[in-house]
Amino acid sequence: xxxxxxxxxxxxxxxxxxxxxxxxxxxxxxxxxxxxxxxxxxxxxxxxxxxxxxxxxxxxxxxxxxxxxxxxxxxxxxxxxxxxxxxxxxxxxxxxxxxxxxxxxxxxxxxxxxxxxxxxxxxxxxxxxxxxxxxxxxxxxxxxxxxxxxxxxxxxxxxxxxxxxxxxxxxxxxxxxxxxxxxxxxxxxxxxxxxxxxxxxxxxxxxxxxxxxxxxxxxxxxxxxxxxxxxxxxxxxxxxxxxxxxxxxxxxxxxxxxxxxxxxxxxxxxxxxxxxxxxxxxxxxxxxxxxxxxxxxxxxxxxxxxxxxxxxxxxxxxxxxxxxxxxxxxxxxxxxxxxxxxxxxxxxxxxxxxxxxxxxxxxxxxxxxxxxxxxxxxxxxxxxxxxxxxxxxxxxxxxxxxxxxxxxxxxxxxxxxxxxxxxxxxxxxxxxxxxxxxxxxxxxxxxxxxxxxxxxxxxxxxxxxxxxxxxxxxxxxxxxxxxxxxxxxxxxxxxxxxxxxxxxxxxxxxxxxxxxxxxxxxxxxxxxxxxxx
Amino acid sequence: xxxxxxxxxxxxxxxxxxxxxxxxxxxxxxxxxxxxxxxxxxxxxxxxxxxxxxxxxxxxxxxxxxxxxxxxxxxxxxxxxxxxxxxxxxxxxxxxxxxxxxxxxxxxxxxxxxxxxxxxxxxxxxxxxxxxxxxxxxxxxxxxxxxxxxxxxxxxxxxxxxxxxxxxxxxxxxxxxxxxxxxxxxxxxxxxxxxxxxxxxxxxxxxxxxxxxxxxxxxxxxxxxxxxxxxxxxxxxxxxxxxxxxxxxxxxxxxxxxxxxxxxxxxxxxxxxxxxxxxxxxxxxxxxxxxxxxxxxxxx
Numbered sequence: 110x111x112x113x114x115x116x117x118x119x120x121x122x123x124x125x126x127x128x129x130x131x132x133x134x135x136x137x138x139x140x141x142x143x144x145x146x147x148x149x150x151x152x153x154x155x156x157x158x159x160x161x162x163x164x165x166x167x168x169x170x171x172x173x174x175x176x177x178x179x180x181x182x183x184x185x186x187x188x189x190x191x192x193x194x195x196x197x198x199x200x201x202x203x204x205x206x207x208x209x210x211x212x213x214x215x216x217x218x219x220x221x222x223x224x225x226x227x228x229x230x231x232x233x234x235x236x237x238x239x240x241x242x243x244x245x246x247x248x249x250x251x252x253x254x255x256x257x258x259x260x261x262x263x264x265x266x267x268x269x270x271x272x273x274x275x276x277x278x279x280x281x282x283x284x285x286x287x288x289x290x291x292x293x294x295x296x297x298x299x300x301x302x303x304x305x306x307x308x309x310x311x312x313x314x315x316x317x318x319x320x321x322x323x324x325x326x327x328x329x330x331x332x333x334x335x336x337x338x339x340x341x342x343x344x345x346x347x348x349x350x351x352x353x354x355x356x357x358x359x360x361x362x363x364x365x366x367x368x369x370x371x372x373x374x375x376x377x378x379x380x381x382x383x384x385x386x387x388x389x390x391x392x393x394x395x396x397x398x399x400x401x402x403x404x405x406x407x408x409x410x411x412x413x414x415x416x417x418x419x420x421x422x423x424x425x426x427x428x429x430x431x432x433x434x435x436x437x438x439x440x441x442x443x444x445x446x447x448x449x450x451x452x453x454x455x456x457x458x459x460x461x462x463x464x465x466x467x468x469x470x471x472x473x474x475x476x477x478x479x480x481x482x483x484x485x486x487x488x489x490x491x492x493x494x495x496x497x498x499x500x501x502x503x504x505x506x507x508x509x510x511x512x513x514x515x516x517x518x519x520x521x522x523x524x525x526x527x528x529x530x531x532x533x534x535x536x537x538x539x540x541x542x543x544x545x546x547x548x549x550x551x552x553x554x555x556x557x558x559x560x561x562x563x564x565x566x567x568x569x570x571x572x573x574x575x576x577x578x579x580x581x582x583x584x585x586x587x588x589x590x591x592x593x594x595x596x597x598x599x600x601x602x603x604x605x606x607x608x609x610x611x612x613x614x615x616x617x618x619x620x621x622x623x624x625x626x627x628x629x630x631x632x633x634x635x636x637x638x639x640x641x642x
Numbered sequence: 643x644x645x646x647x648x649x650x651x652x653x654x655x656x657x658x659x660x661x662x663x664x665x666x667x668x669x670x671x672x673x674x675x676x677x678x679x680x681x682x683x684x685x686x687x688x689x690x691x692x693x694x695x696x697x698x699x700x701x702x703x704x705x706x707x708x709x710x711x712x713x714x715x716x717x718x719x720x721x722x723x724x725x726x727x728x729x730x731x732x733x734x735x736x737x738x739x740x741x742x743x744x745x746x747x748x749x750x751x752x753x754x755x756x757x758x759x760x761x762x763x764x765x766x767x768x769x770x771x772x773x774x775x776x777x778x779x780x781x782x783x784x785x786x787x788x789x790x791x792x793x794x795x796x797x798x799x800x801x802x803x804x805x806x807x808x809x810x811x812x813x814x815x816x817x818x819x820x821x822x823x824x825x826x827x828x829x830x831x832x833x834x835x836x837x838x839x840x841x842x843x844x845x846x847x848x849x850x851x852x853x854x855x856x857x858x859x860x861x862x863x864x865x866x867x868x869x870x871x872x873x874x875x876x877x878x879x880x881x882x883x884x885x886x887x888x889x890x891x892x893x894x895x896x897x898x899x900x901x902x903x904x905x906x907x908x909x910x911x912x913x914x915x916x917x918x919x920x921x922x923x924x925x926x927x928x929x930x931x932x933x934x935x936x937x938x939x940x941x942x
Contacts, residue, residue: 185823191821193817197815197818202807
C-alpha cells in the first residue's frame with residue numbers, strides 16, 4: 110500500500126529547476142531515506158509534500174488520491190507532519206504550549222449545569238445530559254487540559270519529556286522530540302524529518318533511530334532526509350538518492366551499501382580521509398592553562414581546562430554538545446571574556462585578546478555558527494572573503510579598500526577552494542551550506558595562520574565538501590601548523606586528530622591518543638570514566 | 643503632598659494605557675513607535691469632540707476609532723507591505739503633529755479649550771476626595787480606574803488566551819507559528835490594533851481627564867516614547883512595564899508640583915521625567931548586562 114507518491118513533480122524558482130520530474134513512492138509503514146548532497150533538492154521536495162511550497166507541475170498522491178496543499182495545515186489534516194532541521198519552537202513557551210500551538214484547548218463553561226440540580230431534571234437523564242453538555246467556549250485557554258492531553262501523547266509514544274518544562278531549557282535532542290511530539294499529537298500518519306541527526310550527538314542520534322523504528326512498529330510511515338549514510342543503513346527500509354534535482358537511484362536498504370550510495374550521491378567515488386599523515390614532531394605552539402569561563406547565566410561553562418597543541422598536530426575536542434565547547438571556543442577567539450586562566454601562543458600571553466588581536470597573532474578561526482559569526486548573509490561574497498582581514502595591506506590603503514584587490518582576493522579563494530557560485534557578485538545567501546563553509550575555510554586558511562581553531566567545521570555540510578574540508582585540515586597539519594578541532598561528530602574527531610580530549614560539564618575529563626576506539630570516547634562523553642571512575 | 647499623589651494617579655493613566663497596549667506589539671516583535679502619534683491624534687480628537695459636543699462617551703468612541711484607523715494604516719504598510727516600521731512610525735508621528743497643528747491654525751486658535759466642559763459628572767467617588775491619603779485615589783474618572791485594571795487584563799490577554807500565545811510566538815519564532823498554520827500577519831495586526839485602541843484611550847485620558855478638555859500642539863510631550871521606554875524596561879511584562887509607567891507618572895506629577903513652587907526653574911523642571919527615564923533605561927540595561935561575559939563591540 111502506497112502512503113505517498115509523487116508523479117513528475119517539478120519545482121522551478123525562476124529559471125532554476127530545483128526538482129525535475131521527481132517520481133517517488135513511499136510504502137505505508139516503512140522508513141524511507143531520501144539522500145543527496147546539500148542543494149540536491151531534497152528539502153524542496155519535502156517542502157512540497159508538506160505544503161510549504163507549491164509544485165510548478167506534477168502531482169502528489171496520498172493514499173492514492175491526488176492532493177493539493179496550500180499550506181502545512183492542509184498537509185497536517187491529510188496526516189502528513191514534518192520535523193524541520195531548524196526547530197520551529199517558541200523558547201519561552203512550555204513544551205505543552207508549543208505542542209498544542211494552533212489547536213489550543215479552550216476553557217468552556219456550562220451555563221445550564223446548575224439546572225441539573227433541579228429534581229425534575231435529575232430524573233430525566235436525557236435532559237440532564239443535554240444541559241450538562243451545552244457548553245460555551247470561553248476565550249481563556251485551559252492549561253491543565255492541554256498539559257494532560259500532551260502528557261498522554263508523551264506516554265503513548267514513550268518520548269520521555271516533561272510537558273511543563275520551558276522549551277528554552279531543553280537539550281537539542283529533547284527539542285527535537287518536542288517537534289516529533291507536536292506532529293504525533295496531531296495524529297499524523299506520515300512523518301517527514303529533515304536532516305534530523307545533523308544537530309544530535311551520536312547517542313541522541315541512536316535514540317532517535319530507535320524512536321523512529323518504534324513509530325514504524327506503530328504503523329506510521331517515516332521519511333528521513335539525510336546525507337549521513339551510516340544512518341541510512343541503520344534506520345531505513347528503502348533509499349532514494351537525489352542529485353541535481355532528479356532521482357538518480359532507488360534501492361532497498363539491504364540491497365545496497367554506503368559506498369554505492371555515496372557514489373550515486375556525489376557522482377564519483379569518495380575517499381575516506383587518511384588518518385594522520387606524518388607523526389607530530391614540533392614544539393608547543395598553543396597552550397591553554399586552567400581556563401575558566403562563566404556564561405551569562407552565571408553557570409561555569411568552562412571549568413579549568415588545560416591543553417597544548419604542538420606544531421603539526423591536530424588536537425580534537427570531543428564531547429556532547431553543550432558541555433562547554435562553544436564557550437571554550439568563544440573565549441579563545443575573543444567573543445567571550447575569560448574568568449580565569451591563561452592562553453599562550455608561541456609563549457606570548459594572549460588571554461582575553463579581542464578578535465582583532467587573535468587574528469594579528471596568526472590564529473585563524475572557523476566559528477561554529479556559520480551565519481552567526483562566520484559570514485554575513487546579506488553582504489557580497491567578496492566582502493565576506495575579506496571579513497576580519499580587511500586591514501590587510503594588500504587590500505586596504507590608508508583605511509580605504511581597493512575594490513580590485515578585494516575582487517582578486519575573492520577570485521583566488523573561490524578558485525583554490527572550489528567554492529561554487531551562481532553569481533560571483535551576489536550575496537553570500539545564494540550559497541549552499543557546503544559552499545558557504547568552504548568560503549570560510551578558504552578565507553581563514555589563506556591567511557597563513559600558525560594556529561587554526563575550527564569549531565564544527567563540517568556541520569550541515571554535504572559529503573563532497575566534508576571530504577574537501579578534511580583534506581584541507583590535514584594539509585594544514587602537514588604544513589606544521591597547530592589545529593584545534595572541536596566537533597560533536599565523533600567520527601570526524603577520530604579520523605583527523607592526533608590526540609583527543611573529551612569535555613564533560615565544562616571540564617576535560619579524559620585524553621586519548623590517536624586511534625582510541627569510539628566506545629571509550631563515547632563513554633567519556635557521557636561522563637563515564639574508563640575504569641569505572 | 644496629597645496633590646502630588648492625586649496627580650501621580652492621574653498622570654500615570656495615559657502612559658499606563660499606552661504602555662499596556664504597546665506591550666503586545668513589542669511581544670509580537672513589531673516596534674510601534676507610532677504610539678506617540680496615535681495618542682496625540684486621539685487627544686486632539688477627544689478634545690475636539692468634547693469642545694463640540696460636550697459628550698465624554700463620544701470623545702472615547704471617536705478617539706479610539708481614529709487611533710485604530712492609524713493602527714490599520716501602520717499595519718497595512720508595516721505588516722502587510724513589510725515596510726520599515728521605524729520610518730512608518732516616524733511618518734505617522736510627524737503627520738499627527740503636523741495635521742493637528744494645521745487644523746488648530748485653520749480654526750484660528752493656538753490651543754483648543756473646551757471651556758464649557760466639566761469632568762465633575764464623570765468622576766467617581768467624589769465624596770471621598772477630602773479623605774487624607776485615600777483621597778488621592780478617589781474622584782477619578784472611570785477611564786483612570788480602568789487603566790489600572792488593564793494591568794491585570796493585559797496579563798490575562800497576554801498569557802491566558804490564544805491571541806496572547808500567538809502574539810508571543812509570532813515575536814519569538816514566527817516560523818513556529820507558520821508551521822502550524824497560524825496567520826502571522828493577522829496576529830501582528832491584532833497586536834498593533836490592541837496598542838492603537840489603548841492609545842486612543844490614552845489620548846482621551848490625557849486631553850480630557852488630565853487637562854479637562856484641552857488640546858495644545860504636541861501636548862503628548864513624548865509620553866508615547868516614555869511608554870516605549872517603560873515597555874522595554876519591563877520587557878513586555880504587563881506588571882513590570884506598568885510599574886515603570888507609574889514611576890514616570892510620579893515624576894511628571896512631582897515636576898508639576900515643583901514648577902508651581904519655583905517659577906524660575908520651571909522650564910527646566912519639565913525635563914525631570916525625561917531625565918528620570920534616561921537614568922532608568924541606563925540602570926535597566928546595566929542590570930541586564932551584568933555578568934554577561936559575551937563581548938559586544940570592540941571598545942579597547
